[in-house]
Amino acid sequence: MRTVERAGRTISYVQEGEGPGVVLIPGLGAGARLFGTLPRRFARSGFTCTAIDPVGLPPGPPLPGGVYDFAEAAADVLAVAATLPPPVALVGTSLGGKVALTAAATGSPAAHRLVMLCSSALRTARSERVYHWFELLATVVDGRWLGEMTAPFLFGETFHRQKPSVVDDIVRATKPSPESRVFMQAQARALRTFDGAALCEQVRLPTLCLAGGEDTLTLPREVEATAARIPGAVHECFATAGHSLLLESAAAYDRVVAFLRQA
Numbered sequence: 001m002r003t004v005e006r007a008g009r010t011i012s013y014v015q016e017g018e019g020p021g022v023v024l025i026p027g028l029g030a031g032a033r034l035f036g037t038l039p040r041r042f043a044r045s046g047f048t049c050t051a052i053d054p055v056g057l058p059p060g061p062p063l064p065g066g067v068y069d070f071a072e073a074a075a076d077v078l079a080v081a082a083t084l085p086p087p088v089a090l091v092g093t094s095l096g097g098k099v100a101l102t103a104a105a106t107g108s109p110a111a112h113r114l115v116m117l118c119s120s121a122l123r124t125a126r127s128e129r130v131y132h133w134f135e136l137l138a139t140v141v142d143g144r145w146l147g148e149m150t151a152p153f154l155f156g157e158t159f160h161r162q163k164p165s166v167v168d169d170i171v172r173a174t175k176p177s178p179e180s181r182v183f184m185q186a187q188a189r190a191l192r193t194f195d196g197a198a199l200c201e202q203v204r205l206p207t208l209c210l211a212g213g214e215d216t217l218t219l220p221r222e223v224e225a226t227a228a229r230i231p232g233a234v235h236e237c238f239a240t241a242g243h244s245l246l247l248e249s250a251a252a253y254d255r256v257v258a259f260l261r262q263a
Contacts, residue, residue, distance in 0.1 A: 017043025021084025025096030029184030074103035087112035120222035121196030135188035147174030156214025156242025200229035212241035
């Protein structure tokens with residue numbers, strides 16, 4: 001585990017490989033463990049890949065004031081990106097895509113490419129309901145059932161049909177700690193008011209927005225609408241994948257690698 005300090009905050013991350021930098025930014029309530037062996041896969045593909053444990057989630061310090069702030073989270077990501085060999089790509093999944101977008105919109109020289117996976121920047125009445133649902137899961141639902149209650153939405157129908165044992169393993173491994181539940185609550189509250197429409201227009205990095213055609217958390221059309229607001233962004237949808245895109249689709253991983261290797 002490595003760390004970097006920024007404005008009194010300690011950001012922890014794991015790192016694998018050598019080559020141009022890749023920063024993996026996890027989704028709601030998650031840290032570096034979310035990505036499993038993905039950093040190693042990127043390392044084998046010729047990248048220096050980091051996966052972040054956000055401030056607010058062990059082993060890092062608690063959130064200041066118990067409030068999750070996208071701008072602060074983005075600055076943390078850029079602090080890690082600044083330690084990596086350029087060009088550095090920010091790769092965020094779901095909530096992590098919003099963090100990556102916020103970082104990219106700053107124009108920081110630490111980042112050179114943006115990849116948003118199953119992530120929308122746009123606030124809608126439906127998205128507010130989804131984030132409220134997550135807040136309730138983190139607040140009032142017994143943590144033992146969190147995996148069971150989220151699994152139908154975290155993976156697409158094809159993955160459920162083809163890899164039921166993998167889904168079962170993930171459900172069994174989903175044992176949120178008290179700290180991670182508090183962190184998830186704070187993130188869900190922040191998501192309910194996040195609107196990245198203006199941020200999209202400020203991004204000047206080459207951008208790739210990928211969607212899963214079977215994603216019922218972030219709808220494919222929401223990803224497409226986000227890409228349409230980012231100047232020059234490329235959008236693609238993988239028909240038989242759900243919200244956990246790089247786990248479900250080898251083709252999606254290959255598309256990200258191809259995008260990162262472009263001159």
